Amino acid sequence: MIQFLDFEFDELQSVLFKAGEIIPLNSTQSNLLALFISNPKKIFSKEDILTEVWQSKVVSEQVVFQNISQLRAILGDEAIKTFPKKGYQWQLELIVTEHSTEPNNTSISSETLNHTSSKTEQDPIEFNMSQNKVTEQKRPNKAFSNSSIIICLAVFLSLIGAYYLQANDMLLNKFVSTNTKNAVSKTNAQVVHGDLQFIPFTADSPRHFKPELNALQSRLDFAIENKAADTREFINSPFMQYQKLNASNALVFTGILKGNGDSATREQLPYLLELLVQGPERSWTSYLYGSSMADLAEQTEVLINELANSDYFVLKSESLLSAELTLMNENMSQSLHALPLLAYQLIEADKFDSASGYVELLLAESELKHPLYYAYGKWLKGQLYQGKRDAVSAQIFYEQAELLLSDAHIYDLQAEVNKSMAELAHSIAHTKEDYDAIHRYLYKAASLARLGKKPVAEIRAYTLLSIKASKFGMKKERMDYLIQAKTLLAEYQLDGSHYMLPMYHFALFAQTTQERIRFYHEVLEKPVTPENYWVFFASADQLSKLYLKENKPEEALEVIEKITEPARSALLHAQYYRALDDLENAITYAKRSFNIGRGQHINWLSLNSALMLLELKQSQGENHELAEYREFIANHATHWWLSWRKDRLAKVGIDAESQMAGL
Template sequence: MELLFSQYQYSCHKRVLYKRDELIVLKRNQTLLLEYFLQNPNDIHSKDDILDVVWQNKVVSEQVVFQTISQLRAIFGEQSIKTYSKKGYKWQYPVSKGGVSEPLLSPQNIAKNKKSPYVLYTAISSVFILLILLLASQWQTPSPQISLHLAINDHVSDSQSKLQQTDINALSNDALFSVKPVAVPESNQQHFLSPQQAWKSAQLPQQSWLFWGDIYPSEQGVFLHYGLSRDTRHWQGYTFGETAEKAMLALREQLNRLHDVEFFSTSKAIRLAELQTMHAAAPNNEEVTLLLAKHLIHAKQPDIAMVHLDKLLHNQGYKQKAYRAQAQWLIGMIYKIRKQHQQSAHRLTLMNEELKQTTLRPLQHDYINTSAWLHYEQGNIDPMFRVLEEAITLTKQQKEPLAQFEFHMLYSILAKKVDNTSKQYAQLNKAQALLIDHNLSDSNKAIVYFHFALFTEDNKLALPYLKRILNIPRTASNYWVLDHALEMLVTYYIEVGDFKSAHALFDGAIKQPAHLLLKAQVLLAQGLIDDARPLLQDAFNKARLTHNKPASLNSALALYQLAYSTPEIKREYLAFLQTNGSQQWLKQHGVTSAIALEH
């Protein structure tokens, strides 16, 4: 039997595919899956059904289904196979039979059964029921499309080319996504820095995603840097094409790949366990691998992260430059954390080599930022200042006020660390001027206020700045400033015995381990040990779940020091501290002697 669809002809008997008169060579699994779709074009096929039919008794992961689906889409077009969220896949092209097929009842059988009307009636009824089932399968309610809102900003001066309303048709995928424009007040650069705040500012419906992208023409094609955000969940990555149109097609494909690993199915923040599941399903997805490596580094598993990053470095070709540059950067960061400065500098040099033939400004800025910190740690003060001055000149020429602001702030921070007061204040004032002149987001003011607070010699004079910081929107780039400001305020109020003001800093339910720990410290200062203990235990558990090592150590230390802890429980916390705390930390917090006594 031959099956016809679009411009193709498939022979079920020979299991070969032709496009007009041209033979299309398919792999075995591609052939079996295509045949399954063509023979059942009106059904939605689950991953389990596909595994049973195509791979039968072989033990394989669901990733093979995703890969084979993607391969068929690459051959027949994205629209050929439709994904139904949490249901499966359905063939989209109309299918017709090209050869003469055996009738359901041959003339001989009809003649044979003239004396047996029951058989004929049964056959006709079966055909009728089959037709009803086929029609019913087409009436199944498809999963709702994922709503993407493309951020459009015509008010902020921005020299970088970005996705515009005219790009919506190229991004739309009737099977999975609907794309609409939405006016936003801030630049794409700000969205990449604070995606959660960007989503809130856009005032989108709860189920909708904010979407934005910058275009970077380079020597051999076009890189597209895109971002996605919904409430506490966000993503960013790079695609490449020889032309802008091909880069957009690559972006559509990447969105489909994210859909296949169910990225869009929740609004919860991405955790390490989820990334490990996503990577198992899509081991060749570079963006999943990079984000997994970042989370592993945060979880103090750098050696495992390096295994994944080394794999990315083996991907050759110009289009892989963005991924290889990021992999070199992250490996350099691992060496920097380990104080292996020579190896770190080498990796940064390799990162810079990858970026030379591109215009990938965000990655260039990451390179400059890390290089400046590395010079500081090595005591190379003049090269450190020179790198920052070149960065400020570069971002000024590129007309990127937000990046220029960040480098002025970094210059001020490092100048303070090397006791260069004149440069410290000069750079801080320039950063503040940029905030005002370019009407940058209020979220950027946090670090300016924080440094004004640090520069005051009287803690009481710092209070107005610290209070202002807590009223600034929390973002991925300023969260550490807000946490430090809260800690400084709590410490001050405990020192002066103003417990009412200290408690007033905690509004509503407290979820973050560091905040639970601060609240417990206020209660301990008041002598309310029984009230503090459950908060410390909650902080300890949540810190371990989120791989927050400082909070887990500090909460374990507080629990160990509680007067009413039993000896057995105290030993458990002491064992945790000994296993997870560095020798310097243990000595600094007076735990070393307790460990010695225990042994």
């Protein structure tokens, strides 16, 4: 931490605090502040600032003045001084403080800051000792002979060395080996997905961690460095960047190096690495704590090889993921990396009993050795209770997770927990006061995502704000937040795949049919990824229905043909033929959708198909086939689906209320 006046600036996370409260800065402002603090005696010219802060982006000099004016408005006019025709210089005294202690009142110069931020990699205990050691230099007493001095020095150094080695071994055995000891030995098995590639790693504060990043990447000799992709673009759009790399079946990974913000572990494990891996079908994220760059590199190699020897990245069907993750968790029994994703998959599948066991295991195993996964376990437990519709318990665990992540300065995950709390609040919302709570959670999520340098999450938060405002009938607010999301997409220069969700909601909120059709077409022209495929399908579904309502069956069929996945395509064809009163074809396609969806465990799809078949065939009277559809609905319908389809279910003789009561 760097302290000035009543402000504190976390140079690792690029976060500004005032009296313990976060002061929101955009990325440009935080980078500009970090630049001034990095060399407070230097007068930075406009050219210096443009090069360091905006790098290769083309902006006018006026932008420099505007951002400095914004910083002065936050910090005070006296913080930055203008030197006409020369540039700008920092003016406030800077004090180094520790995260967990009071300021030590030690003023620092630019040389001290530069030394601290560019320290070479070394053992953390040795580094701490070297920082705290005070060497007293005295003239030798003339009464001592040279040989006496040498003997005394030898004895003294041997005692110090023995003490240091003993202390070092004790501390390392207690803390540092937590991660390395749990790593399984490196496998010599052949990598099944071809070459491993990595995109150059980055950091929350790249300037601060530059020596560490260089040291870490120099040890990733088990993979091929690929400089064809921009690191931040890969982090924001891993699937799209993977496609551009034409990586075949290779695994491509990158990492974000952070400081460990957890006060209990950061002294011995000062580093946290967020590792992102992308394969042909899906991505993977893990978090590694390390004592040094060598430690993190070793853990990374072990984990990447374990992932490469799994089928996780090549499975086509989502229904097989739980089984694959269970196997991976058994094979990776010495680490915790598969547990969070396995528990999440089971919660999503409403397999709450199995999920509960894995969540409890994650909490028990991570409490003392992995603070981030411990907080993640609390978040998962909140999701588990929310799935079981126990809102009180869910809120308790969400709040615990948020507090732990806040204390550890993991802002991006803290943002996701706030989104979960917003969804929980919405599930029980009834009044305007309930909306205020939802708004508070989502606005905080957007701010935290920005602090965590996760623009996609920030945009999603504003999109959710728009959706929730719409649910409460706030037409102006819903458009304001949607426009904000679209503005941020342009500001962050994200690729077209990220425009799909906001454009879909522009279509939903459009005032005329023609506007709605135009927006749906814009959605269907955007790049499709595994994450946004549901938006692509929903847009095709809604647009085909609009065309059928407008008596334009050819246009509707053209839209339907864009969906090539068999089960979903069959459902849209069933709806199409039903609208044309071609009941024979409608039933044929509905049966196909029901059977394929059931085989692939796409329950929502099979439920919709089963309901359509009951509607289409109810005039035939009850038979074995209709009983099968009713049984499927009774066994697989969720509370949400029953509530959504309640009116249609009543028309085919299914009491949704009583079935929901039995869940």
